Structures are given as C-alpha cells and as structure tokens.
Amino acid sequence: MDSTTFVLFGATGDLAKRKIYPALYNLFIDRKLVPTFSLIGLGRRELSDETFQANVEQSLRMFSRRQAEDPVLMNSFLSAFRYRVLDVGRKDDYKKLLNQIELREEELGISPNRLFYLSVGPEFFETIAANIQESGLGSANGWKRLVIEKPFGHDLQSARDLNEKLSKAFAEDEIFRIDHYLGKPMVQKLEVLQQTNPVLRALWTNRYIANVQITANETVGVEERAGYYDHVGAVRDMFQNHMLQLLMMLAIHLPSDSTSSENVRYKKKKIMEALEPLQKQSVGANVVRAQYTAGVINGKPVVDYTSEPGIAATSMNDTFIAAKLQIDDFFWRGVPFYIRTGKRMKEKSTRIVIEFKGPLKQPSSTPEDSKVPNLLVFEISPNEGITLQLNTRDPDHKEEFKPILIDFHSKKDDVPEAYENLIHDALHGDPTFFAHWDEVELSWQWVQPILEAFEENVVPLRKYAAGSYGPTESDALLAEDGYHWWFDAKTEQDTDTDTKEGEQYAYHANANH
Ligand SMILES: NC(=O)C1=CN([C@@H]2O[C@H](COP(=O)(O)OP(=O)(O)OC[C@H]3O[C@@H](n4cnc5c(N)ncnc54)[C@H](OP(=O)(O)O)[C@@H]3O)[C@@H](O)[C@H]2O)C=CC1
Numbered sequence: 001m002d003s004t005t006f007v008l009f010g011a012t013g014d015l016a017k018r019k020i021y022p023a024l025y026n027l028f029i030d031r032k033l034v035p036t037f038s039l040i041g042l043g044r045r046e047l048s049d050e051t052f053q054a055n056v057e058q059s060l061r062m063f064s065r066r067q068a069e070d071p072v073l074m075n076s077f078l079s080a081f082r083y084r085v086l087d088v089g090r091k092d093d094y095k096k097l098l099n100q101i102e103l104r105e106e107e108l109g110i111s112p113n114r115l116f117y118l119s120v121g122p123e124f125f126e127t128i129a130a131n132i133q134e135s136g137l138g139s140a141n142g143w144k145r146l147v148i149e150k151p152f153g154h155d156l157q158s159a160r161d162l163n164e165k166l167s168k169a170f171a172e173d174e175i176f177r178i179d180h181y182l183g184k185p186m187v188q189k190l191e192v193l194q195q196t197n198p199v200l201r202a203l204w205t206n207r208y209i210a211n212v213q214i215t216a217n218e219t220v221g222v223e224e225r226a227g228y229y230d231h232v233g234a235v236r237d238m239f240q241n242h243m244l245q246l247l248m249m250l251a252i253h254l255p256s257d258s259t260s261s262e263n264v265r266y267k268k269k270k271i272m273e274a275l276e277p278l279q280k281q282s283v284g285a286n287v288v289r290a291q292y293t294a295g296v297i298n299g300k301p302v303v304d305y306t307s308e309p310g311i312a313a314t315s316m317n318d319t320f321i322a323a324k325l326q327i328d329d330f331f332w333r334g335v336p337f338y339i340r341t342g343k344r345m346k347e348k349s350t351r352i353v354i355e356f357k358g359p360l361k362q363p364s365s366t367p368e369d370s371k372v373p374n375l376l377v378f379e380i381s382p383n384e385g386i387t388l389q390l391n392t393r394d395p396d397h398k399e400e401f402k403p404i405l406i407d408f409h410s411k412k413d414d415v416p417e418a419y420e421n422l423i424h425d426a427l428h429g430d431p432t433f434f435a436h437w438d439e440v441e442l443s444w445q446w447v448q449p450i451l452e453a454f455e456e457n458v459v460p461l462r463k464y465a466a467g468s469y470g471p472t473e474s475d476a477l478l479a480e481d482g483y484h485w486w487f488d489a490k491t492e493q494d495t496d497t498d499t500k501e502g503e504q505y506a507y508h509a510n511a512n513h
C-alpha cells in the first residue's frame, strides 16, 4: 500500500463512527495500514484534534469487532488522526485544507496520494468533487481517488447527471462507488468458489439449475431514517443496488485463468445487458410491492409502517419488494432468478439459494415430503456459510430418502466487516468490489419501469404482517412456476440464535401462510 492521506468528509457522522473508524482500526491491528497512514477528518463543527481522537476512540469501543483496550496500540492508531473544519460549500475551506494536507505530507515525508471519502449526504457529492478539482486538492503529483457512498442517484436520469458531474473532476478508474454488499466476505468469495472448483463451474448452467433465490431480509423497520426511506423504499434502498449486485456476482462466468477486475466488471456488465427488460405494463406480473402492517418480531409487538415516527399515514412507500428476473444468455436462459428484500421480516438473513433440477425418482411408496431437490445455499449474513443439501437413504426407513446437509460455517469473529474489505481495496486501488458506472447505469435502467409503475400505482401495494416472510403474492410469484421460497427451518424456532458450528439445520418450503 502506498503512503496515503485519507481525507474524510463527514468525519463527525454516523457512518464514520459505526463503520469507517472500526474498519480502519481493524486494518491497523492486522498491519494492513502503512505506518505513515494519515487521516484528516472534516465537518462543520469545531473540534480540536484531541477531541476528535477521543471521539474516534469512543466509537471503536462501541462498534469495533475487536477489543480496543490496549492503550499503546490505541494511541499509535489515533496519532494518525487530525481534524479540520470545512463547510462543503465554502471554497476558502478547501484552500486551507490543501495547505494543511501539504504541511502534513511534508511532516510525514510522504507522497501526495489522496483518498477523498465522501461520507456525507448525496446532495453534497457534486459540490465536493468540483471543489476538490478547483482548489487544486486533486492536482498533486500523486494519485487521487474518490470513494463515494450510496445513494448514487434517485433514478436513471439523476444518476446520469451525477456521474457526468463527478467525471469532470475524477476519471472512472479514480471513482470507487461503495456498495457494502460487495464487501461482504461471502460475496467476495463467490467468484473464487466458482473459479477454483470445477464441480461448481460444471453445474453453473441452466442444464442443472432450476432457479436461483436471492433474499435479503431484515427485522428492523424504518428506524430513525423516515425522511430518507419514505422517498426511496425497498426498490431504491436495497434492490437497485445491493440485490442486483448479488445477482451479478452469482451469475457471472469467469475464465478459469483470470480474475482481473476488468474481467469481473466486463462479465457483470454482460449479465446486466442480458437481463430481460420489463415494460411498465408487465411490472405487475413480475414484481410484488408491499408494505408492513403491525405484527410481532422476536416476541415484541411492532407498529405498522404508517405509524412509524415521521411516516405519513397515507404513505404508499414499499418496504418489501420481490421480483422474478430472467437472464437471456447461453448459461441462464430459462432459469428464473427470484429476488426479495424487506424490512420487518421474520428473520435477519441475506442468502442465496440455488435449487437444482430433477428431484430424484423415488419408489411409489415413498411419502411425498421425503422428496427434496439438491440445494446449494450461500449464507451471506449475519452468519456466513455454505450448505449443500443432498439426498441419502434413511437408515430407519430404508425405502425412503433423507436429506443430508454438507455444511461449512465461519466463526463470526473471524469474518471481517464489509467496510474493512472495501477500505482496504480502495487504499490499494483495487476496484473489483466497487460498482462500475456501467453496472450502476444498467441497474437504474432495468429498475426505471418499476419506479414508474410504483409511482403511477400501476402495481398494487400489498400488505404483510411484520414478523412474516412477506405478502402471499411473493409466494405466488414462485408458485406460478412450481417453486417456493426456501428458508432455514431453524429460524422458525429461534430467530435470535446464530447457527452454531457443526449444527445441522434443514431448508424447508416457506411456511409463511
Ligand atoms: N449511516 C449509515 O449507516 C449509512 C450511511 N450511508 C451514506 O453515508 C453518507 C453519510 O451518512 P451518515 O454518516 O449516516 O450521515 P450523518 O448525517 O450522520 O453525517 C453527516 C456528516 O456530514 C457532515 N456535514 C453535513 N453538512 C455538511 C456541510 N455543509 N459541510 C460539511 N460537512 C457537512 C456532518 O458533519 P457536521 O455536522 O459536523 O458538519 C456529518 O459529519 C450518506 O451519503 C448516507 O447515505 C450509506 C450506508 C449506510
């Protein structure tokens, strides 16, 4: 890693405290930061360097996955942190910042490599990029990078406008668009698993795969983000970015001899280009839009969406979306991809289930429910694991089959946070797990008819009880094709407990209704 100055806009904000500082601390503990690493935090409020460092330390105690107890390590880490006041719209502040960065670079004897991390509201992205360029902050004799948080636009046109403005100050290969799902360790493993395992490579086609199910369910509701969430809904908050990224990562076929970022990005773009487009009129047949009503989660009653603080009683916002997508290419033609994501669901889980074709022929005396298809399940979070469901003979009833699970689960503490991976890659200039503009643009393009259909209420807003697996219409989406959602039966019994190492659990048909 090159010597770097990490220029953090929004250093006093929530994301910085909960994700960015803990990620940097863990990279430091793992010796993945250079000794001359330097961070300059920016915000409007007046803070001394000491107060800023104390705030960072406090956030580590609250949010780091590692103990932040060793004072020597802590002081060594914090000594890299400085704070400066900057108001995004005040040009003078950028000039002052440039002087301060140059002084610090000189003091540390480091090259002017600068990573600008925009952890501020999206309304500031264009202004900051333009001011970085105008002030000369981005013209030093080193590299410059722009790390940008979501949301990247509100629809296709606004995303294009934003990209055009950013492109005036930063080249595409200098822009690192964060999609934190791409930083999740299991998502990062998908390409390697496929590439290094001929067994999986051989199976990754419509010849063997019946359908793919991608789920990201959350138990939380809108929380304190009513102002943001009520304007975006599940379709913009999760589907356009995280869910479509998961689809791309799962569906790409990479050459066995190369995992270059160009390759990954090229293949992801090809997947998006091959996605069968929806027309506004056909959205209703392929997409389910829903909002939660009151219910019970983990034994606690929760209110309906429109009774949440800050949400209008008449809100038609979607808190759940399920969709059926088809990739029209050689490998995936005819394989439906079902995607669902929602708030206030029964369990917190992000997983991909691959259901294979051809349930086994069984003796006629076998009860129906002993038939199971082979499943390959990638548990992405909060638990990380891979499970393969196979059939074997039931030792107690020899004429019947019995599913067995070949199971691998990581220990939770061993798994780095998504932001650790992403910040590490951005510092190294590796763009593989960041969203390229082509993917972002194609995602918005695919989603645009859905946004319009929702806006015009062409698609009915369904309801689901908080604490369920979503509306019945989401189950019907699969039932029409003869499938059903698979879920982890263990969470039926206890949504709070993590799967313990070596513990067996089964995947069952969705028992929602
Ligand atoms: N929080 C989260 O979990 C997630 C956040 N994001 C994205 O990250 C970004 C930051 O979110 P979050 O940290 O939650 O937001 P916060 O509202 O908590 O923080 C906003 C930050 O912006 C600074 N700021 C606001 N106005 C100005 C201004 N005019 N000039 C300079 N600085 C300003 C604030 O500092 P000060 O008040 O001192 O000026 C503060 O540090 C957003 O784009 C959000 O969408 C993405 C995923 C998750």
Ligand SMILES: O=C1O[C@H](COP(=O)(O)O)[C@@H](O)[C@H](O)[C@H]1O
Residues within 6 Å of the ligand: 216, 218, 237, 238, 350, 381
């Ligand atoms: O980007 C977002 O993601 C979170 C869910 O992330 P996860 O890592 O906990 O699965 C979601 O709660 C939030 O609404 C959204 O903006």
